[in-house]
Amino acid sequence: MNTTKILNKYMVLFTALAIGFSSCTKDFEDLNTNNTGVSDEDLKPNGQDLEIFFRQAQMSIYNFSGGGDPNSYQVQQNLNADVYSGYFMSPTPFNSGQNNLNYAMVNGWNGEPFKVLYVNVLNSLNKLKNNGLAETYPAVWAAALVVKAEATSRVTDIYGPIPYSGVGITGSIPYDSQEDIYKRLFLELDTARNLLLTFNNGTDTTQVPANIGEADLVYQGVDNKTRFQKWLRLANSLRLRLAMRIVKANPQLAQTEAEKALDPANGGVIDNNADNFRITVPSDANFSNPLYFIAKNWGDTRINASLESYMVGYKDPRIAKYMDKATDKVITGQYKGIRAGAAGLTKDAYIGYSSLNINDGTPTFSASTAPMLMTAAEVYFLRAEAALRGWANAGGSVQALYEQGIQSSFSQWGVQGANAYIQNNTNTPIAYVDPRNSRNNAPAPTTITVQWNEGATAEEKLERIITQKWLAIFPEGQEAWSEFRRTGYPRIFxxxxxxxxxxxxxxxxxxxxxxxxxxYNTNAAEVQKAIQLLGGPDNGGTRLWWDKEGTNF
Structure with missing residues (x-):
């Protein structure tokens, strides 16, 4: 599929994108800058193009930006999904306090995920395809398809319908329904799985470029056989995630795809932290973990009150790994978050609330911390839900998989005390109290405990699974927001x-x-058709195809 025409279209369209930070003190540059500094004419058949453009696609899933200035990530995710998920909140009253954090949606922010997908991810992968990667190095192309599915799924889960199957046509660019996009993603994951199985079952491990170690930012420091076994497990794990996402919209397809992902004959899923999906931060070009940068250098993100409620209430030992204690003189030494859309928000008032763990003597997060996009813990919780629904190949009881998810998370973060945490049946999330403005106070969001209760209803069991998954996948707000919309859990303020x-x-x-x-400015007729596919007005209150009202069973 030739994607050049549509991708060039979006590269032109987004060059003049307005960011909309009217009250920010930072110097926001044009977010459409080509961070690679390499043109099409610079592509080399010796593999340099792979190192440039495969790396660019991986980094842009969770956009690092260039030169250590992650303004793109900030509007792509941190001022949207990271807040809507209940993980973070900004103390900064952007745009004179009228912004996405209190649902006064800023046009310049809303287009960033769209732009990043087409300009940075699909454009980069299209260049590799046009240079024959699929034919020359099929296993590497399979990994590229996994990156494509991950990036595309995140963006369709933000907007709903987006252009996909029509990529490459001339003229106006049609949108696909979200249902059709998901079906195409499953087919592309079929292709990736088959290519990876062929490579892994073969004996010729030289069918990869010599610089694959530099180009692959996900699985480094391993031999090629191991590398592509890990990519296969990631492909299956991503299929499982996407299958579960559509369970309320298309239950039969969801079960079919989930059981395919879990079938051992297809290569397995991520079941240990060594296989986690993390994007290594390159040491060159002054790249940095964007969440760390925003927290440390700009002070623009702080912990959300919802995360405080659960972690303090559960006495969760991971809390010290996730966040710093407040420095505000009123609450010094406490873990204290900010309510989303807080009343009376000023940066001077809330900058001293709990931040990401960046200032501890041995901080968890630094400029070189690899962003984590999928973990063994998440996959165990997905398997627990599959078992709860009675699907095949889950590989254990609901309780065993649920508890293994918690154990895996504690191990990932290097924290002791998982067994005591799992067995606790008394601790519950706490009410939120804001010492600076009582209008922001809120009662405890739920009474759900940690300890498994086999006699509970299916709905209560799912609340436990999703709540613990939410705690485990921090700080990946995009996935957490999607699961909150799908299930209604955890219950966040x-x-x-x-x-x-x-x-x-x-x-x-x-x-x-x-x-x-x-x-709207350049593709208006197709946007109107996309709104019909969406099934509701183009605003933040309209549900996506998979986001159905009602209970989960």
Whole structure:
């Protein structure tokens, strides 16, 4: 499929993208800058193009940006999904306090995930395809397809319908329904799985470029046989995640794809932390972990009150790994988050609330910390839900898989005390108290405990599974927001101030981002068709295809 025309279109369209930070003190540069510094004419058949563009695609899933300035990630995710997931909140009143954090949606922010997908990810992968990667190095192309599926799924889960199957046509660019996009992603994962199985079952491990170790930012320091076994397990794990996402929209397809992912004959799923999906931060070009950069250098992100409620309430030993204690003189030494859409927000007032763990004597997060996009813990929780639904190949009882998910998370973070945590049946999330503004106070969101209860209803069991999955996959807010929308769990605090003008229900919370303004400016007729595919108005209150009201069973 030739994607050049549509990708060039979006590269032009987003060059003039307005970011919309009217009250930010940072110098925001054009986010469409080509961070590689390499043009099409510079591509070399000796593998240099692989190192450049495969790396670019991987880094752009969770966009690092170039030169150590992660403004793209900030509007791609941190000021959207990271907040909507209940993980983070900014103390900064961007745009004079009218912004996405309180549902006054900023057009310039809303287009960033869209731009990053087409310009940085699909554009890079298309260059590799046009240079014959699929034919020359099929196993590497399989890994590229996994990257493509991961990046695309995140963006369709932000907007709903997006252009996909029509990539490469001339003229106006049609959108696909989200249902059709998911079906195509499953087919592309079929291709990736088959290519990886062929490579892993063969004996010729020289069918990879010599610089694969530099190009592959996910699985480094291993031999090629091991490398592509890990990519195969990642492909299957991603299929399992996407299958579970659609369980309320297409239960039969969800079960079919999940059981395919879990079938041992297909190569297995991630079951240990050595196989976790992490994107290594390259030491060259001054790249850095963007979440760390925003927390440390700009002070623009702090812990969300919802995360405080659960981790303090459960006396979760991982809390010291996740966040620093507050430095505000009123709450010094406490773990204290900020309510999303907080009333009375000023940076001077809330900058001293708990941050990501960046200032501890042995901080968990640094400029070189690899962003984590999928973990063994998440996969164990997905398997627990599969077992709860009675699907084949889950590989254990619901309780055993649930508890293994917790154990894997504790091991990942290097924390002791998992057994005591698992056995606790009394601790519950706490009420939130904001010492600076009582309007932000809120009662405890739930009474759910950690210890498994085999006699509970299926719905209560799912709340336990998703709540612990949410705690385990921190700080990956995009996946956490998607699962919150799918299941309604964990129960997180709604925004205090809702400036949506009635478009987004405070209790239901935000369900998506509106389509980019540039699409209205240049592809208006197709956007109107996309709204029909969406099935509701183009605002943050409209549910996606897989986001169905009602119970989970």
């Amino acid at each position: 709604p925004v205090v101030v809702n400036n949506s003008g009635g478009l987004i229900d405070t209790e239901v919370q935000i369900r998506r981002l509106p389509f980019p303004q540039n699409e």
